[in-house]
Amino acid sequence: MPSAAMITTPKKSNKILMAGNKAIAEGAILAGCRYYFGYPITPQNEIPAHMAKRMPQVGGCFVQAESELAAINMVFGAAAVGVRCMTSSSSPGISLMQEGISYLAGAELPAVIVNICRGGPGLGNISGSQGDYFQATRGGGHGDYRTIVLGPASVQEMYDLTFAAFDLADYYRIPVMILADGVLGQMMEPVVLDPDRRSRSDLPEKNWALTGAKNRPPRVIKSLYMGEGELEEHNLRLDKKYRKIQSQEVRYEEYWVDDANLLLVAYGSSARISKAAVNMARKRGIALGLFRPISLYPFPSAALAARAVKIGRVLTVEMNTGQMIEDVRLAVNGSCQTFFYGRPGGGVFDHEEIFQYCLRLMGQA
Amino acid sequence: MLSREEYHSGVKEAWCPGCGNFGILNAEKRALVELQLAPEKILIVSGIGQAGKFPHYLRCNFFNGLHGRALPVALAAKLANPELTVIVHNGDGDCYGEGGNHFIHTIRRNPDITCIVHNNKVYGLTKGQASPTSDKGFKTKVQPYGVIHEPLNPLALAISLDCSFVARGYVGDLQFLAELIKAGIQHKGFALIDILQPCPTFNRVNTFRWYEERVYHLEEDREFDPKNQLKAFHKALEWGERIPLGVFYLHPKPTMEEQIPALAAGPLYRQKIQPSKVLDIMEELSALS
Ligand SMILES: Cc1ncc(C[n+]2csc(CCOP(=O)(O)OP(=O)(O)O)c2C)c(N)n1
Numbered sequence: 001m002p003s004a005a006m007i008t009t010p011k012k013s014n015k016i017l018m019a020g021n022k023a024i025a026e027g028a029i030l031a032g033c034r035y036y037f038g039y040p041i042t043p044q045n046e047i048p049a050h051m052a053k054r055m056p057q058v059g060g061c062f063v064q065a066e067s068e069l070a071a072i073n074m075v076f077g078a079a080a081v082g083v084r085c086m087t088s089s090s091s092p093g094i095s096l097m098q099e100g101i102s103y104l105a106g107a108e109l110p111a112v113i114v115n116i117c118r119g120g121p122g123l124g125n126i127s128g129s130q131g132d133y134f135q136a137t138r139g140g141g142h143g144d145y146r147t148i149v150l151g152p153a154s155v156q157e158m159y160d161l162t163f164a165a166f167d168l169a170d171y172y173r174i175p176v177m178i179l180a181d182g183v184l185g186q187m188m189e190p191v192v193l194d195p196d197r198r199s200r201s202d203l204p205e206k207n208w209a210l211t212g213a214k215n216r217p218p219r220v221i222k223s224l225y226m227g228e229g230e231l232e233e234h235n236l237r238l239d240k241k242y243r244k245i246q247s248q249e250v251r252y253e254e255y256w257v258d259d260a261n262l263l264l265v266a267y268g269s270s271a272r273i274s275k276a277a278v279n280m281a282r283k284r285g286i287a288l289g290l291f292r293p294i295s296l297y298p299f300p301s302a303a304l305a306a307r308a309v310k311i312g313r314v315l316t317v318e319m320n321t322g323q324m325i326e327d328v329r330l331a332v333n334g335s336c337q338t339f340f341y342g343r344p345g346g347g348v349f350d351h352e353e354i355f356q357y358c359l360r361l362m363g364q365a
Numbered sequence: 366m367l368s369r370e371e372y373h374s375g376v377k378e379a380w381c382p383g384c385g386n387f388g389i390l391n392a393e394k395r396a397l398v399e400l401q402l403a404p405e406k407i408l409i410v411s412g413i414g415q416a417g418k419f420p421h422y423l424r425c426n427f428f429n430g431l432h433g434r435a436l437p438v439a440l441a442a443k444l445a446n447p448e449l450t451v452i453v454h455n456g457d458g459d460c461y462g463e464g465g466n467h468f469i470h471t472i473r474r475n476p477d478i479t480c481i482v483h484n485n486k487v488y489g490l491t492k493g494q495a496s497p498t499s500d501k502g503f504k505t506k507v508q509p510y511g512v513i514h515e516p517l518n519p520l521a522l523a524i525s526l527d528c529s530f531v532a533r534g535y536v537g538d539l540q541f542l543a544e545l546i547k548a549g550i551q552h553k554g555f556a557l558i559d560i561l562q563p564c565p566t567f568n569r570v571n572t573f574r575w576y577e578e579r580v581y582h583l584e585e586d587r588e589f590d591p592k593n594q595l596k597a598f599h600k601a602l603e604w605g606e607r608i609p610l611g612v613f614y615l616h617p618k619p620t621m622e623e624q625i626p627a628l629a630a631g632p633l634y635r636q637k638i639q640p641s642k643v644l645d646i647m648e649e650l651s652a653l654s
Binding site for chain 2: 045048052
């Protein structure tokens with residue numbers, strides 16, 4: 001097994017061609033993740049494969065668990081002792097992890113969970129899909145909690161956001177989910193690797209981690225609050241944290257929005273395709289714009305509302321039968337017209353299809 | 366007289382050329398013909414994996430469900446309709462990894478189902494990761510430095526749980542395998558048949574050749590008695606130079622279905638719901654209050 005000393009550090013800012021899944025693994029390694037736990041499932045197998053090779057090289061530990069339940073609980077254990085750790089899976093496996101994610105949220109532990117979403121419900125298929133938006137952004141497991149959810153739309157973002165996810169997880173003591181899909185996971189794109197990137201400097205000390213109790217009282221990790229009013233107090237504290245996240249951690253991109261007549265709203269793969277539709281329209285002098293949520297929780301409601309109200313018409317584009325559109329409607333709160341275009345079950349639209357639909361909406365087809 | 370053709374589903378098998386699954390399909394059809402079990406009396410339950418595709422290729426009732434969960438599904442189906450012959454087809458990852466807990470507890474319950482495990486010692490469908498039965502040192506894309514864990518020994522585990530029928534087959538020995546499947550189906554109680562199966566695509570270690578040099582029939586050992594749990598356990602530990610095939614352990618005992626009083630009156634799906642029974646209880650309760 002190669003030792004840590006044998007690692008060749010990549011040269012500064014080297015641009016290399018990489019698949020999305022591998023970029024996630026590299027982003028995690030750069031962020032100092034040294035514990036990876038997972039279970040095989042398509043279309044994310046390249047993440048564990050890469051982690052299996054790389055963890056021993058960087059002095060970390062890779063475990064292929066016996067199930068996703070085991071994997072998420074291994075994450076629970078590693079997080080409890082204060083190390084940076086992650087797991088990845090795809091939709092059915094993420095469903096199995098929901099119990100553990102709820103407990104991580106309840107115990108306020110930092111961890112990164114990657115969902116390379118596929119078509120569902122049930123076994124569905126292995127095509128790219130955005131069918132897990134509700135599950136990801138509404139908590140997913142039982143109880144009154146949220147996780148931060150980031151939706152990358154390029155291989156570069158898979159690298160960057162995975163890095164960022166570890167900082168967010170530690171800063172807020174919260175599980176962070178990367179929500180992508182099989183298209184992004186398998187896609188190859190150039191990525192600028194940035195070995196000099198460092199974590200934010202204001203991360204709190206992990207004064208809760210189970211590091212041994214020599215000369216201090218032992219610490220306890222739990223999500224059980226049975227005393228009168230205790231759980232309510234805990235829930236309210238969590239809520240305060242979620243509100244802070246809502247005010248501080250919103251991320252989005254706007255593209256050709258200033259003079260747009262119709263605003264497309266899309267994230268992840270759908271956003272890439274929508275962007276191509278906007279480009280196509282702009283070449284023909286048609287004023288489409290794109291609003292791309294990057295943080296799906298917290299959803300960029302205020303920014304979207306401000307933009308949408310100026311444009312008056314919003315088209316949500318998703319690879320499902322309409323999930324994020326609920327957040328869009330809540331954000332615009334009746335201040336503009338909302339439309340939806342989606343394809344479920346792993347059906348992937350192309351930009352031409354979206355462009356034609358926009359023309360129809362604008363009465364130009 | 367049922368012929369072999371009656372069991373053909375007509376669906377084209379989506380397995381690699383040379384896959385051991387073809388042999389298992391072949392042997393099972395042979396067993397079903399010999400038992401003259403009508404397709405409509407059979408329920409095949411499978412999980413997810415290359416093995417999980419199995420029931421698509423056999424004409425019978427089938428349930429292709431969740432990865433790892435075939436056994437609880439099969440158990441409940443058997444309880445609801447004990448007249449069905451329930452056969453489960455699992456992969457080794459499916460049955461011993463994801464579904465490992467169900468494996469242990471279904472053995473304890475002893476329903477009359479046949480649990481066939483296509484043991485290729487690797488995750489086939491997800492393209493070649495180590496499985497719970499992969500040997501130590503086995504290298505894959507995800508275990509590039511080799512497996513560091515002890516392999517799970519399904520036979521020893523089942524015998525330790527006093528599983529009522531424990532056998533090992535091998536796809537290179539089809540007539541023998543068909544006999545084992547027949548015996549497993551005929552056995553009343555939980556029957557485990559772990560089938561050694563080369564995977565020409567993802568397991569380059571445990572090949573046909575590798576097995577041919579090692580396998581032998583338990584019957585060759587005249588001393589061997591499958592009714593003796595300790596001896597069976599001891600035999601189950603034999604692996605490496607020589608690999609025994611056959612029935613390791615036999616312990617007939619009451620099945621789960623036999624011990625549930627409600628089933629004495631026939632399968633639940635055929636029983637009428639009797640509201641009067643509920644009325645009696647309600648009367649009793651109101652008399653109490
Ligand atoms: C909950 C869940 N996790 C993971 C998977 C992905 N998956 C499909 S089949 C399989 C295992 C395949 O190996 P095995 O059970 O040994 O069967 P084989 O394909 O080798 O016959 C896995 C992990 C899934 N479908 N569902």
